[in-house]
Amino acid sequence: MRLVIVETPYAGDIEANVTYARLAMRDSIERGEAPFASHLLYTQPGILRDEKPAERALGIAAGFAWGRNADATIVYVDRGISPGMKQGIKDAEAAGRPVEYRCVKADLLPLPEIAPCPKCGSNKDQYIFVVRSPTPHVPFRGVGCANEGCDYAGPRGQSLREAIEAHNAGVKPV
Ligand SMILES: [Zn+2]
Incomplete structure (x- = not known):
């Protein structure tokens, strides 16, 4: 397995950033990698306090030490690139470690409610259907309705998010 350091934001909206960091870890694992995120581990209660500069510096140094054994640094960019992430990128570059930029797969992000x-007018019978396009490996998704006697099938999108957004955009009040 490829050992990777995961860079995501931490300071600021910590709750949303931690939720995102967990998604990034999941995304990385689903891609067959073994990810490490020091800011998720070391900020747990009783380890280090990110708001204390000395402790924050210790955590960063320990994370960089792990990075010495990593094959790559993965920068997850959906929530932007924070000053802390920039430090991580600099460290990777200084160590000659490849840096890759990516987004969390759309299907892992919290999805909008289905209209x-x-x-x-049913609001409980929607299901997701998947259509395989003639091009291999490009499945399309859409929102359908399973209510008895209803054959609604909404517009298609490549990701679940796109499908739901397309469906919601087209829904007129009943
Ligand atoms: Zn229906």
Whole structure:
């Protein structure tokens, strides 16, 4: 397995940033990597306090030490690149470690609520259907309705998010 350091924001909106960091870890694992994120581990209660500069510096140094054994640094960019992430990128570059930029796969991000069926008004019978396009490996997704007698099938998108957003955008109040 490829050992990777995961860079995501921490300071600021810590709760949302930690949620995102967990998604990034999941995303990395799903791609067959063995990720490490010092800011998720070392900021746990009883380890280090990020708001104390000396302790924050210790955590960064310990994270960089782990980085010496990593094959790459992965920068997850959906929430921007924070000053802390920039430090991590600099460290990777100084150590000659490849730096890759990516987003969390759309299907892992919290999804919008699915609006009711525009045909029958049902708000509990929607399901996700997957259509394989003629091009291999490019499945399309859409929102459909399973309410009895309703054959609604919404517009398609490549990701679940795109499918739900397309469906919601097209839904007119019943
Ligand atoms: Zn329906």
